[in-house]
Amino acid sequence: MxxxxxxxxxxxxxxxxxxxxxxxxxxxxxxxQMIDELGLEAFTFKxxxxxxxxxxxxxxxxxxxxxxxxxxxxxxxxxxxxxxIEFETNNVADPYLRLSKALRLVTEKKTYDNSFPDVDxxxxxxxxxxxxxxxxxxxxxxxxxxxxxxxxxxxxxxxxADIVKEINPDYPYAHSLISTCLQAAHQQVFFxxxxxxLTDHSGANDKVYTQNYEFIHQLVLKAIQE
Amino acid sequence: MxxxxxxxxxxxxxxxxxxxxxxxxxxxxxxxQMIDELGLEAFTFKxxxxxxxxxxxxxxxxxxxxxxxxxxxxxxxxxxxxxxIEFETNNVADPYLRLSKALRLVTEKKTYDNSFPDVDxxxxxxxxxxxxxxxxxxxxxxxxxxxxxxxxxxxxxxxxADIVKEINPDYPYAHSLISTCLQAAHQQVFFxxxxxxLTDHSGANDKVYTQNYEFIHQLVLKAIQE
DNA sequence: TTTTAACAATAGTAATACTATCATTATCTA
DNA sequence: TAGATAATGATAGTATTACTATTGTTAAAA
Numbered sequence: 001m002x003x004x005x006x007x008x009x010x011x012x013x014x015x016x017x018x019x020x021x022x023x024x025x026x027x028x029x030x031x032x033q034m035i036d037e038l039g040l041e042a043f044t045f046k047x048x049x050x051x052x053x054x055x056x057x058x059x060x061x062x063x064x065x066x067x068x069x070x071x072x073x074x075x076x077x078x079x080x081x082x083x084x085i086e087f088e089t090n091n092v093a094d095p096y097l098r099l100s101k102a103l104r105l106v107t108e109k110k111t112y113d114n115s116f117p118d119v120d121x122x123x124x125x126x127x128x129x130x131x132x133x134x135x136x137x138x139x140x141x142x143x144x145x146x147x148x149x150x151x152x153x154x155x156x157x158x159x160x161a162d163i164v165k166e167i168n169p170d171y172p173y174a175h176s177l178i179s180t181c182l183q184a185a186h187q188q189v190f191f192x193x194x195x196x197x198l199t200d201h202s203g204a205n206d207k208v209y210t211q212n213y214e215f216i217h218q219l220v221l222k223a224i225q226e
Numbered sequence: 227m228x229x230x231x232x233x234x235x236x237x238x239x240x241x242x243x244x245x246x247x248x249x250x251x252x253x254x255x256x257x258x259q260m261i262d263e264l265g266l267e268a269f270t271f272k273x274x275x276x277x278x279x280x281x282x283x284x285x286x287x288x289x290x291x292x293x294x295x296x297x298x299x300x301x302x303x304x305x306x307x308x309x310x311i312e313f314e315t316n317n318v319a320d321p322y323l324r325l326s327k328a329l330r331l332v333t334e335k336k337t338y339d340n341s342f343p344d345v346d347x348x349x350x351x352x353x354x355x356x357x358x359x360x361x362x363x364x365x366x367x368x369x370x371x372x373x374x375x376x377x378x379x380x381x382x383x384x385x386x387a388d389i390v391k392e393i394n395p396d397y398p399y400a401h402s403l404i405s406t407c408l409q410a411a412h413q414q415v416f417f418x419x420x421x422x423x424l425t426d427h428s429g430a431n432d433k434v435y436t437q438n439y440e441f442i443h444q445l446v447l448k449a450i451q452e
Numbered sequence: 453t454t455t456t457a458a459c460a461a462t463a464g465t466a467a468t469a470c471t472a473t474c475a476t477t478a479t480c481t482a
Numbered sequence: 483t484a485g486a487t488a489a490t491g492a493t494a495g496t497a498t499t500a501c502t503a504t505t506g507t508t509a510a511a512a
Contacts, residue, residue: 039365133359139265179424198405
């Protein structure tokens with residue numbers, strides 16, 4: 001049995017910490033399932049309340065609105081990913097190896113993590129693939145950003161960019177490169193399933209993920225080589 | 227005075243060709259302004275109808291819904307871009323030069339094109355930056371795709387990927403690479419303005435565009451070199 | 453024991469994304 | 483020139499969404 005863990009989340013993401021109560025955990029758990037199944041647009045607090053046998057008003061006590069809930073879930077994902085990278089690259093001296101490990105963790109297909117029993121990481125990864133861009137492509141980005149709502153991705157991007165700069169301090173586009181890769185990591189999966197002519201990765205089974213790793217790993221290494 | 231042109235659009239994108247009538251052209255023109263200003267979510271057919279002194283019902287005779295209108299506008303952009311690339315790379319023998327020209331056109335800041343008096347390309351580029359991902363990140367992608375709604379990007383991506391393959395036929399990720407770059411071409415602009423820690427490009431004036439060209443150009447050349 | 457917090461139950465509102473119907477006007481045609 | 487047809491306007495109506503507000507119940511904390 002893995003150690004049970006709790007990720008520290010930015011308090012602006014919720015009105016009341018959903019990790020503290022039974023209802024809160026049910027909201028998180030079920031909203032992951034429902035957003036995954038219905039997609040963000042068809043998902044509503046009303047529908048969620050029916051499924052978890054509660055009320056709309058109760059859910060509103062935890063999350064200001066659907067958008068904030070989505071940002072919460074996706075931030076959880078990035079924070080979790082960064083934690084995993086930290087864990088796996090700990091004590092690894094060679095920056096090339098650390099970079100490879102990080103990129104593998106970013107691109108690989110996620111499986112259930114016992115340390116967080118409330119979260120279905122597989123479904124959450126699909127949500128990130130399908131909905132992440134919607135968290136920031138809004139008119140209130142700047143407002144949201146000023147409250148630190150995007151610290152999750154930003155921190156992860158910064159951490160991997162640091163490895164890049166360790167390898168080649170003169171490469172001027174470390175952040176651009178890594179943010180591009182974080183995006184490609186899920187966009188190419190989406191394309192392989194829905195718009196295959198935009199990718200060379202095969203949609204069949206889970207091959208996409210390994211192909212994507214190879215594509216991105218190569219892209220990064222070549223880009224930063226002197 | 228430039229030659230007046232009309233881009234051929236997929237008929238599934240509209241119910242009635244907006245390029246054929248005065249009202250249709252007003253819908254296109256004004257919707258570009260309004261989506262740019264309000265963002266897609268706050269933009270409604272109701273508001274548009276008030277501005278162009280018409281009615282909701284009349285707009286619905288041209289476009290099935292807001293989503294289709296957005297896809298129409300963005301497809302117009304990709305089709306226009308591809309036309310410009312075709313035009314500029316015509317008779318250029320060297321594939322490296324053609325690739326550079328294509329990437330420059332993809333990344334550069336757009337200015338008004340006299341050949342299409344109804345379209346404000348500058349505003350449209352901002353719409354692509356802010357809203358493009360929303361055209362396909364939906365539960366109906368596959369349905370939409372089956373009607374050819376995404377031919378615009380797909381065709382553009384294919385064309386540039388062809389140049390890549392001409393340079394290095396053994397590079398296995400031509401489409402993945404180019405779709406990644408098409409995405410980066412607008413995502414990095416967005417980041418530089420709203421989430422600057424995700425990019426190295428400066429948000430100041432229009433420097434972003436040239437920096438972005440250099441970043442992407444270098445990325446592609448290094449990726450495909452043998 | 454009292455108070456408070458958490459939640460349920462219910463109602464209500466403004467806005468959105470449509471659909472439907474009918475009238476008007478301009479144009480094209482027999 | 484009448485008469486049909488197409489394009490638009492005017493108006494109304496509906497289901498759903500994204501909330502807000504109020505009141506009541508329960509269970510645990512002070």
